[in-house]
Amino acid sequence: MGAFFSIVRATALEISCDAFAMLLTLAALALSTFAGALHYHQFGDPTRMAREAGLSAILAGGLVFAIIASVRTVRREIESHTIDMALAHSISRSAFICAKFAGVALAYVVFFLTVCANSITAVRGAAIGAQEAYGGLARVWGPSLALGVATIVMPVVLAAAANRFFRIRFVRCATLLMLAFALASLAYRVDWRLAVLQGAPALALVPSAVFFMAFACVLAGRLRANAATGISFAAAAFSLPVLGAHYLADAAAPQAGGAPWGFIALTYAAASPLVVAVLVVNGRLNTKDGAD
Amino acid sequence: MAVVELQGVSKTFRDFWLRPTVKALDGLDLSIESGEIFGLLGPNGSGKSTTIKLILGLLSPDAGKVALFSRPPGSAAARKRLGYLPELSYLHSFMTARETLLYYAGLCGLDRATARERTRQLLEMTRLSDVADRQVGGFSKGMARRVALASSLIGKPELLVLDEPTSGLDPVSTDEVKTLVKELAKSGMTILMTSHLLADAQDVCTRFMILNNGRSVAQGAVADLDGSLQDCFLAAVAERRAFSVASFLKA
Numbered sequence: 072m073g074a075f076f077s078i079v080r081a082t083a084l085e086i087s088c089d090a091f092a093m094l095l096t097l098a099a100l101a102l103s104t105f106a107g108a109l110h111y112h113q114f115g116d117p118t119r120m121a122r123e124a125g126l127s128a129i130l131a132g133g134l135v136f137a138i139i140a141s142v143r144t145v146r147r148e149i150e151s152h153t154i155d156m157a158l159a160h161s162i163s164r165s166a167f168i169c170a171k172f173a174g175v176a177l178a179y180v181v182f183f184l185t186v187c188a189n190s191i192t193a194v195r196g197a198a199i200g201a202q203e204a205y206g207g208l209a210r211v212w213g214p215s216l217a218l219g220v221a222t223i224v225m226p227v228v229l230a231a232a233a234n235r236f237f238r239i240r241f242v243r244c245a246t247l248l249m250l251a252f253a254l255a256s257l258a259y260r261v262d263w264r265l266a267v268l269q270g271a272p273a274l275a276l277v278p279s280a281v282f283f284m285a286f287a288c289v290l291a292g293r294l295r296a297n298a299a300t301g302i303s304f305a306a307a308a309f310s311l312p313v314l315g316a317h318y319l320a321d322a323a324a325p326q327a328g329g330a331p332w333g334f335i336a337l338t339y340a341a342a343s344p345l346v347v348a349v350l351v352v353n354g355r356l357n358t359k360d361g362a363d
Numbered sequence: 364m365a366v367v368e369l370q371g372v373s374k375t376f377r378d379f380w381l382r383p384t385v386k387a388l389d390g391l392d393l394s395i396e397s398g399e400i401f402g403l404l405g406p407n408g409s410g411k412s413t414t415i416k417l418i419l420g421l422l423s424p425d426a427g428k429v430a431l432f433s434r435p436p437g438s439a440a441a442r443k444r445l446g447y448l449p450e451l452s453y454l455h456s457f458m459t460a461r462e463t464l465l466y467y468a469g470l471c472g473l474d475r476a477t478a479r480e481r482t483r484q485l486l487e488m489t490r491l492s493d494v495a496d497r498q499v500g501g502f503s504k505g506m507a508r509r510v511a512l513a514s515s516l517i518g519k520p521e522l523l524v525l526d527e528p529t530s531g532l533d534p535v536s537t538d539e540v541k542t543l544v545k546e547l548a549k550s551g552m553t554i555l556m557t558s559h560l561l562a563d564a565q566d567v568c569t570r571f572m573i574l575n576n577g578r579s580v581a582q583g584a585v586a587d588l589d590g591s592l593q594d595c596f597l598a599a600v601a602e603r604r605a606f607s608v609a610s611f612l613k614a
Binding site (some may be wrong): 073074077078081084085088089108151152153155156157158159160161162163311 | 420421441443449453455457458462472473518587
């Protein structure tokens with residue numbers, strides 16, 4: 072198991088150093104933060120807009136993160152032949168791909184927590200006139216927007232300074248600071264009902280990302296980067312209507328301030344066999360020679 | 364006891380439609396005893412890398428049998444006793460030298476304290492302590508080679524497979540690697556190495572095999588050679604061809 076966890080750790084480290092992951096997190100933060108400010112234009116139910124923008128950032132950003140991070144990390148190992156060095160040790164090729172999948176999942180947790188915490192802050196900023204629908208949440212508009220912007224800007228500035236003066240790696244430092252700022256923002260006049268309103272539905276989005284993570288890792292173990300990415304995105308695009316219908320179902324909405332735990336449990340239960348099936352296929356595919 | 368044993372091993376690479384493209388090995392027999400420094404030599408495309416990949420369990424043979432420590436090469440127990448230095452220094456560019464060694468220590472299943480201690484020792488041995496916290500992506504070819512060499516040694520393997528170990532090293536570093544290989548063999552480690560630098564191989568190896576077109580064309584003890592290993596190599600690889608420069612210039 073030591074070899075497995077060593078690869079998991081190295082993969083999470085690699086993705087935390089990848090500018091793509093940092094930029095995607097920044098984009099998702101920007102979407103969830105500024106969607107919370109749209110109520111200024113009186114487009115409709117502002118809390119719902121902020122809430123759904125945050126969930127969209129987690130769903131779409133999460134799928135993009137899962138697919139691209141998985142393909143990049145597996146293909147990089149194969150194309151740079153570092154996989155040969157690893158496989159010369161006591162780990163099989165299928166276990167190696169599983170370890171890469173677990174490493175991407177670990178990096179995804181950082182992405183998920185950052186964007187989810189930030190979207191809770193954004194919903195808090197937009198919660199006005201929502202007494203009936205959302206149980207009378209207090210609106211904290213200005214500070215919430217300021218905290219959201221700080222979560223985007225400050226990590227980049229501080230990481231640049233840390234890199235300039237202490238030679239600390241910029242991308243990794245910025246990614247971890249984004250998480251720290253997003254979590255710290257929750258401490259300001261926190262209303263824990265928001266954890267139910269935003270956090271619980273967000274949790275239901277995780278299984279789809281985990282499934283596409285496994286799918287992309289397994290494809291990347293056998294196909295070239297473009298093919299693996301293309302097939303994974305095509306599969307994600309075809310499944311989005313199904314996912315959308317699933318996530319927007321009445322059962323997915325918080326019920327009278329309570330989390331839809333039954334719905335969330337069903338989502339995880341439905342995704343688990345699919346992930347297991349993909350990993351079983353991985354085991355079968357990787358009993359043969361060769362990288363491609 | 365034979366550390367590595369290949370009996371009648373053949374390997375053919377195939378395309379997507381399973382049509383044969385290259386016959387890399389053709390009925391190869393090879394046995395490496397414990398404590399030997401064995402030189403696997405041959406021209407480009409002769410099957411050296413395929414042989415190494417079969418021994419490492421990265422490929423499986425079409426015919427014949429491969430055994431590593433009397434076990435199948437894919438077995439975890441056999442691989443735990445193996446260290447591998449590939450021809451090119453394949454390293455994760457985002458890791459520092461220290462992180463790289465700790466990563467390979469993890470792959471070898473070492474506990475944290477042992478991993479840290481061996482990392483420190485190997486960084487000192489390869490004179491990389493001063494740059495241990497720099498990312499290897501920015502290293503020169505020689506420095507990267509030393510990191511890769513240290514990575515292959517971190518599990519204190521019983522069998523060390525060195526594919527062109529002196530590739531990219533300056534003469535001083537080459538000499539240091541040769542001395543290191545001899546010292547490792549004295550400590551009981553079995554070493555399988557490939558090299559195009561036949562003088563280096565002659566300095567270091569106790570036994571050798573010359574491959575050509577996937578077959579063994581010469582083998583024996585280096586001490587038993589009448590002339591140099593280079594003469595033996597050129598005699599064995601008879602069908603070498605010179606570049607046809609004259610026809611190109613004439614055209």
